[in-house]
Amino acid sequence: MRLFTQFILRPLAADKMRTATTILGVALGIAVVVAIQLTNASSIRGFETALETVAGKTAVEVVGTGGLDEDTLPSLNWLREYGVASPVIEGNAALVIGDLETLSRRDMEAVRVLGVDILRDMPFRDYQLLDVGQDRDTAVETAAPRGTAPPAPAPVPNVTTQQFLEILTDERSVVISEKLATRRGLVIGSQLRMMFGDRVNSYVIRGLLKNEGPARVLDGNFVLMDIAAAQLAFDRLGRIDRLDVLLTAGADVQGTLAAITARLPPELTAQPPSRRGQQVETMLAAFHANLTALSWIALIVGLFLVYNTVTISVVARRQEIGTLRALGLTRLKVLFLFLGEAAALAVAGIGVGLGLARLLADAAVAMTSATVSTIYIATAAAPPDLDWGHVWLATAMGLPLSLLAAAVPALEASQVQPTAAMRGNDTLDMRVRLRPAMLMAPLTVLALAFGLTQLGPVNGRPLYGYLSAFAIVIGTGLLVPAIMYGLARVSREALRRRLGVEGLLAHANLTSAIPRLSISVAALSVSLSMMVAIAIMIGSFRDTVVYWVGQTLQADLFVGPGIRPTVGQEPTLSPTVIEAVRRHPRVTAIDSFRNVDLVYEGKLTVLGAGTFSVVLDHGAVLFKSPANARDRVREAIGQDGVIISEAFSHKFGKREGDTLTLPTPKGLHGFQVAAVYYDYSNDRGVVIMDAGTFRRYYGDLAPSGLAAFLTPGSDPELVRMEILATLDEGHRAFIFSNWSLREEVLRVFDSTFAITYALELIAIVVAMLGVAGTLLALVLERRRELSLLRLTGANQDQVRKMVIIEAALIGAVSQGIGLVMGFALSMVLIYVINVQSFGWTIQFHMPTWFLIQASIAVVIATAVAGIYPARRAAQLVLSHEE
């Protein structure tokens, strides 16, 4: 231990810059991995917390596609045998904050609205009504001192159902959470404007709920109303979203669930509320898996810094090691000394990394919550706190991998000969000859990578795709020495001619250090290749989406409600708005569409209704198969035919001609697949049926959007303004022109991928630190030669220039390898991982200009990373005796 302190810890403490850089590198790697875990957990947790918060004591819920018809409720009276049932309407609305005239989505705040029959619902959820008057016992009766700020509210003890009923007297009465009231300066009697779909309704606040039970949802953004008022508000007259069941005390939940399931008609499902959480988790799994895979890159690059630092340690102290060996220290102890150094760095890195993880997670949540909310679910969750599980995860990853990273230099240290080290001339001959073995192993691994791409998914996960990507990384990494050797042979004269003697020296130095440099170049190449691969994938994806949007967004105007749809929340348009659009003289055709959540084979998908005739006439869908899809779809009108998205087809192995058995309010029914179409708006999979068919089986549901086609020569903007002008104060639709919707689609797309670029940036920064470290190691290793160079007449500028050229060359070679590796990885991402994860066909597109810019930036950045080692090299003491 004393030797470890003196020989390892003291030098680490003395060389603060190098030690801090290494610890930071490991810390960033650990932080990124843990932060992504936290981020992933937060999006699930946000949904699950909301679910659990609102579910209260509900043990079983009865759900159906598109909800339940109220008329069916009497036929479910037998549920009383198992407990009490409470019908529920639950949805998101938007609290209107700004001026109605200039309303945009930014002026609205999402609130969760729960509509219940309070008589039945009191036992289900923990409603704690607050006192707002002076006399707490008569609080409910006197709780309407309009316009006055409430004194510190306190819970009303033993609030009765009757009292609750009295304050939810009509369809304009609501109870909100105290937290929301405080935040928005609202009091009992205040008006509250909320937007449901396209309708802006005014309500009067009749009571405040303590922040307990359901009032905690979405950080207090909770509004409670009577179920009839909610049906009116959400335009779900005659329907409920689900029937919550509170089982009799002591009942066996699983047994009762099975019993209820057995008695339910096939179109209805009984499930624990947590089931919806599991479905969301499954839905997000692919998104999360890709983020996790990306986060590992940063860690791997961070560990390469450990390799570097231990290498520098060994290189700088060969003579000391030789002395220790001469004095009797065994090889094994030398090995342990340097592994100990790696462990010390790893432990410090893990400690700092765990601290950083929380900060990164907050940033990552801010970046990904837009994606998760926009595409998947509405959440308002902060990342969970770090727990021992995360400490264990960080340690279990960081420590062994750090030891592995340090194994090569530690072994090298243990091989140092006492006599040779003492003489100071035992540095290895680093010149490399290209041997067949240098090509055989990497080419075999790369062939394996190709083979793995031919295998299908495992449980819906692109397991072999990930393995193939990993094999590409390993194979190319093993190929790096051969590539460098080849490049060294052909570049000598060019470098000497272009960059003079410094170019010649840089070439000579790098060539002689190929074994040492290969790991650095491979690590930098890996992180750069991921940048390249992701740039190609996202560029391709974006181009495909632009093309798809161009092909499918044919309508002139798109009319939608003010609130974005999310899982289980489909805001709708009211007849007033639909009529306002239909009546406009310039409107020639309307395609109305409506989506409902559909659980198919246990997975959450989407069932949509569209007007097939309008879609076919106006070419608003891009069909994948069959070749005569348009004819087949026209034939399907009125014939119980459906079209399915590519993602659905891929996920469930369905093709045209197959039959889907879907739950409908009228029981299970078979629908024949007429065609498969391209859809990049949803990776859950979509089934679309003609509006007439949908109406026949699912009832006349209000549409969630309209696409309007105008007469040729119309000015869409003018028509948009004219339609909006006909709407009264109580209706606010969002009408996008074709152009602005395309912009919106791409804006959402770009925000979705912001996190991937951020993760990549971290990996590249860590790799840059690695380049600086490697060069520093080389400078220390070559200090005798550098000294000699100075004796021979090289001035400090020439030495600096030489090292900076070396750094830039490392960057250029790494970026070159990264481009090739990235191209291969992008193929795997686009044609294997993406297809198996999301079921999307992406057309390959090379973002040439971006890659050129990135390559220049990398070379400049690595040259900058070389400045510190260059300064150290130029400052070396001049002595040939060194």
Add this chain to the structure above:
Amino acid sequence: MEVMPALVADHLRKTYVSGESTVTALADVSFTVAKGDFVALMGPSGCGKSTLLHVCGAMDRASSGRIVLNGQDLATLGDDGLTRVRREQVGFVFQFFNLLPTLTIADNIALPCLLSGMHGATADARARALAERVGIAHRLSHYPQQVSGGEMQRAAIARALVHEPDLLVADEPTGNLDSENGAKVMALLSELNREMRVTVLLATHAADVAAAATRILHMRDGKFEGDRQT
């Protein structure tokens, strides 16, 4: 007309601080070397001959005193100035050859010319010519590790002379060679001294090596003990 001496050392002192003690490597050394002289510094290990070579070759600075090379006081020069002096006026030959292992023999020889900005082809031609003169033209594309000790030292001598310096500093140039190769190297140095009129300052502890010089300075404990022409 008085001929300007190649090298003048005037009351040179050089001390090193080692821990709490001060070691005097050079104690008030003064001497003058005429242009074209071949001077050997002789003395036992630790007598200060290497330190004197370093100071004369602009590799190190004296603690006090003056060193004038071709009329230029080295004490007045900064790092860049000393570098320029080494690059243009001084050539070095060391006991362990000190060729750059990453460069070929040809590149090693051409290096001083390249560092001073000479065109690549001109530098190569000069390197080739000198390599032929010292007898290692057949090894030009080899790396230092691939040639013998004698060949390495010949290459080092070629490198030291390729930029046509005024002063050649040689520190135990035969110390790492067998007697046969040592004798050949010394013969080569003598020839080049005469042919190129380059001043040679050589440090050695071996009398047979010093015998090649035209003047021998004996050193002990940082001082001159004797000065004789041969």
